[in-house]
Amino acid sequence: MNRSYRWALYVVLLAVVLVMLSPIVWLVSTSLKSPAEMASFPPTWWPAHPRLANYSEAVSKVNFVGAAQNSLAIALISTTLTTLSSAWVGFGFARLTAPGKKQLFVILLATMMLPGIVTLVPTYLIFAKLHMVNTYWPWVAWGLGGSAFLIFLFRQFFAGIPRELEEAAIIDGCGYIRIFWRIFLPQSWPVIAASVILSFTHAWGDFVGPAMFLSQDSTTLAVAMASGYVNSQGLPLNNLVAAGAVLYVLPVLLLFLFMQRRFVSGFTTSGIK
Amino acid sequence: MTSTPTDVRRSPAPTLVTSRERRKKKPPSLKRARTFYLFVAPWVLGFVGLTVFPLGYAFWLSLTDSDGLSPRTHFVGFDNYLEVFRDPLTLSSLGRTGLFALITVPLSILAGLLLAVMLNQPIRGRGLLRGLIYLPAVVPPVGAALTFRLIFDRDAGAANGILSGLGSNPITWLVDPNVRYVLYALVLWGCGGSMIISLAGLQDIPKELQEAALVDGASYWQSFTRITVPLLSPVILFQVITGIIGSLQSFAPLLLSSGTLSGAGTVPQGNYLYMIHVFAQYFSAARFGYASAMLWLLFGVILLVTLVILKVSARTVFYTVEPEGRR
Numbered sequence: 001m002n003r004s005y006r007w008a009l010y011v012v013l014l015a016v017v018l019v020m021l022s023p024i025v026w027l028v029s030t031s032l033k034s035p036a037e038m039a040s041f042p043p044t045w046w047p048a049h050p051r052l053a054n055y056s057e058a059v060s061k062v063n064f065v066g067a068a069q070n071s072l073a074i075a076l077i078s079t080t081l082t083t084l085s086s087a088w089v090g091f092g093f094a095r096l097t098a099p100g101k102k103q104l105f106v107i108l109l110a111t112m113m114l115p116g117i118v119t120l121v122p123t124y125l126i127f128a129k130l131h132m133v134n135t136y137w138p139w140v141a142w143g144l145g146g147s148a149f150l151i152f153l154f155r156q157f158f159a160g161i162p163r164e165l166e167e168a169a170i171i172d173g174c175g176y177i178r179i180f181w182r183i184f185l186p187q188s189w190p191v192i193a194a195s196v197i198l199s200f201t202h203a204w205g206d207f208v209g210p211a212m213f214l215s216q217d218s219t220t221l222a223v224a225m226a227s228g229y230v231n232s233q234g235l236p237l238n239n240l241v242a243a244g245a246v247l248y249v250l251p252v253l254l255l256f257l258f259m260q261r262r263f264v265s266g267f268t269t270s271g272i273k
Numbered sequence: 274m275t276s277t278p279t280d281v282r283r284s285p286a287p288t289l290v291t292s293r294e295r296r297k298k299k300p301p302s303l304k305r306a307r308t309f310y311l312f313v314a315p316w317v318l319g320f321v322g323l324t325v326f327p328l329g330y331a332f333w334l335s336l337t338d339s340d341g342l343s344p345r346t347h348f349v350g351f352d353n354y355l356e357v358f359r360d361p362l363t364l365s366s367l368g369r370t371g372l373f374a375l376i377t378v379p380l381s382i383l384a385g386l387l388l389a390v391m392l393n394q395p396i397r398g399r400g401l402l403r404g405l406i407y408l409p410a411v412v413p414p415v416g417a418a419l420t421f422r423l424i425f426d427r428d429a430g431a432a433n434g435i436l437s438g439l440g441s442n443p444i445t446w447l448v449d450p451n452v453r454y455v456l457y458a459l460v461l462w463g464c465g466g467s468m469i470i471s472l473a474g475l476q477d478i479p480k481e482l483q484e485a486a487l488v489d490g491a492s493y494w495q496s497f498t499r500i501t502v503p504l505l506s507p508v509i510l511f512q513v514i515t516g517i518i519g520s521l522q523s524f525a526p527l528l529l530s531s532g533t534l535s536g537a538g539t540v541p542q543g544n545y546l547y548m549i550h551v552f553a554q555y556f557s558a559a560r561f562g563y564a565s566a567m568l569w570l571l572f573g574v575i576l577l578v579t580l581v582i583l584k585v586s587a588r589t590v591f592y593t594v595e596p597e598g599r600r
Binding site: 006009010012013016017020021022023024026027030033038039041042043045085088089091092093096097098099101104107108111113114115116117118119121122123125126128141142144145146148151175176180201204205207208211212222223225226227236238241242245248249252253256 | 302305306307308309310311312313315316317318319320322323324326327328330331334341388391392394396402405406408409411412413414415416417418419420421422423424426428429430431433434437438443462465514515518521522524528531532533534548551555561564565568571572575579
């Protein structure tokens with residue numbers, strides 16, 4: 001690669017980075033503006049006197065703490081149950097055989113292409129009949145059912161573990177449930193980490209699920225953010241919207257930054273073993 | 274592979290061996306089978322209870338005039354499906370959703386592919402650059418939509434701030450006919466997701482192939498179009514299918530405007546996609562029967578589109594390893 005080519009590449013990539021990050025910068029800048037600055041045109045690029053009070057107002061204007069607790073509860077239920085269930089099912093597909101296994105696996109793969117939102121509305125009507133709307137039970141049910149993609153991920157990992165490990169345990173009188181808990185699951189933590197991150201991010205970001213299954217006063221941050229910050233005339237208070245959005249997005253961004261290092265360290269430790 | 278499966282079935286000796294073996298192994302293998310079903314049970318129950326049953330229930334509802342509230346519902350046969358052709362909003366929103374997919378899916382894949390090729394070069398700091406370009410793809414949908422609402426706000430938004438700096442008049446972005454461009458921009462902002470998938474695909478391509486082509490006198494462009502793109506075609510196909518399925522179900526316009534399911538009817542016309550119409554029928558109009566028919570129609574369209582793409586692409590997609598894993 002010659003020098004001018006390398007420079008051109010850097011210029012293009014830095015321009016892309018700038019474009020990609022500018023919406024986030026604008027979000028932060030807006031979150032620090034006073035009402036007067038929000039009303040001025042053309043807009044100020046960065047507030048002269050950053051107004052941190054927007055953040056405390058954003059937290060008190062809507063039931064931020066309550067909604068955050070609901071978000072966290074739903075995310076924890078989904079993450080724990082989805083990860084455990086997907087590992088459990090993935091183990092079955094990787095290490096055991098029975099008639100019909102092949103067909104079941106094909107169905108599992110096909111469900112990855114199934115439009116999820118199409119089943120969501122009828123599911124709502126069924127759960128409403130079972131009086132499970134406005135409770136966390138739908139998330140328990142979804143979590144226990146596992147995720148096709150994560151089941152596939154665990155299955156791939158478990159299928160790669162040598163058979164001797166399993167056979168030695170069987171000779172020692174171990175059943176498959178014990179083999180799963182004691183031997184296979186503790187080895188799979190790089191996959192567990194990926195599963196935790198993916199399901200947490202998904203549950204935290206989900207909008208339609210909580211908007212449909214939870215009432216306005218017991219809902220999650222995603223829903224509170226989208227509809228909560230309005231004045232008495234119903235117009236959006238955009239500087240508070242921005243401050244709330246920063247607080248809402250931050251956990252996921254931190255998890256993402258944390259995850260990058262975690263993944264790398266995960267791979268190095270499993271390499272040493 | 275000299276004998277066909279029928280030959281094996283005809284010859285008596287192997288049959289004897291397998292049946293004897295089966296008799297010998299029966300107790301442990303039965304137990305093993307039961308253990309298998311125990312392990313896959315959560316997913317099977319979830320699939321039946323949360324996918325098959327809701328879809329069946331939606332199909333039953335689609336044959337009635339249910340509003341979800343009154344206990345008495347009437348069987349109306351396929352009236353709801355015929356209603357689709359009488360309701361101009363259903364067909365126009367379906368067409369708009371198709372156009373939305375046709376524009377955003379190729380653009381996202383192309384942008385992601387270009388970025389992936391650039392970030393696959395041996396340059397300093399590419400890990401950081403990859404992370405920063407991927408970052409918007411992790412921002413939750415609600416956060417992303419709110420951010421774009423703030424950027425394209427008529428008075429306080431950055432987009433009009435830049436335009437006024439250039440001497441142009443402010444544009445009302447969040448209403449018709451401009452609102453669709455805000456939606457396209459929002460989708461393109463997340464092209465880092467496509468970049469990561471293409472990057473993973475690029476890293477599986479042996480470097481020797483491209484180098485050999487360059488040594489043989491091929492240009493960079495020829496090596497890209499003749500070697501890189503064909504070898505990447507399964508990855509591109511995967512993105513096309515999941516991208517189209519995702520866009521046909523998109524409800525992002527809801528977040529760009531009202532942010533509530535019951536406000537689905539107030540989404541500007543340019544962003545009135547199919548799922549928005551479904552939500553409006555369910556939660557504003559309480560036409561559960563009709564909305565269920567619309568969901569089944571979408572399900573059918575998605576199945577059809579997926580099958581057509583798989584069929585059409587069968588000749589152009591190039592697998593080094595066959596999909597079943599045979600070489």
